[in-house]
Amino acid sequence: MVEQLIDKFYSDNVPLREILVTHSRSVAEMAVDIARRHPELGADEPFLYEAAMLHDIGVFLTDAPGIHCFGREPYIKHGLLGAELLRSEGLPRHARVAERHTGTGLTRETILRQSLPLPLADYSPETVEEQLICYADKFFSKSHLERVRTPEQVLKSLEKFGTEGVERMKAWMQRFK
DSSP states (O other): OHHHHHHHHHTTOHHHHHHHHHHHHHHHHHHHHHHHHOGGGOOOHHHHHHHHHHTTTTGGGBEEGGGTEEOSBOGGGHHHHHHHHHHHTTOHHHHHHHHTOSBTBBOHHHHHHTTOSSOSSOBOOOSHHHHHHHHHHTTOOSSOTTOOOOHHHHHHHHHTTOHHHHHHHHHHHHHHO
8 A cells, every 4th residue: 555655646756756765664664663662652563654654745745856856835844745645545544644743743833933834733743653753754864865863963953943842852762762
């Protein structure tokens, strides 16, 4: 199912498909590894893997030429756009992961404070699967597929968005280590 959906939306953009699959596989492997090391979390591993593979499905609709995205929407909307695609495919749980993985999740207050081009809502990850994918995603870039960020680099990358995301990431670092 994952491969078919990726092929459905990415068959005409092979470079972006490779970026998406490589990045998403890294995120999925880290999230599943954490879930296996922490059975007390009760994560649904098959769903976790699928949702991690699909969390960035909407990037092709955004304008990010550096990673072969030639859409019309701002990149910050890729999670919401992906959620719309996944809901249209009958995958509401996967859609929630897509819309809640930006940063460490976005609150209404953050959207207002930063004047982000998103509908006012709370897009904070709630389920353990949403949290694990959001967490793992911060360690992998789509523009430098060969790198894994250190925890220090992840925290530094979040600093520019305020202390709320940094504190949430620190809590996850303790929970998921």
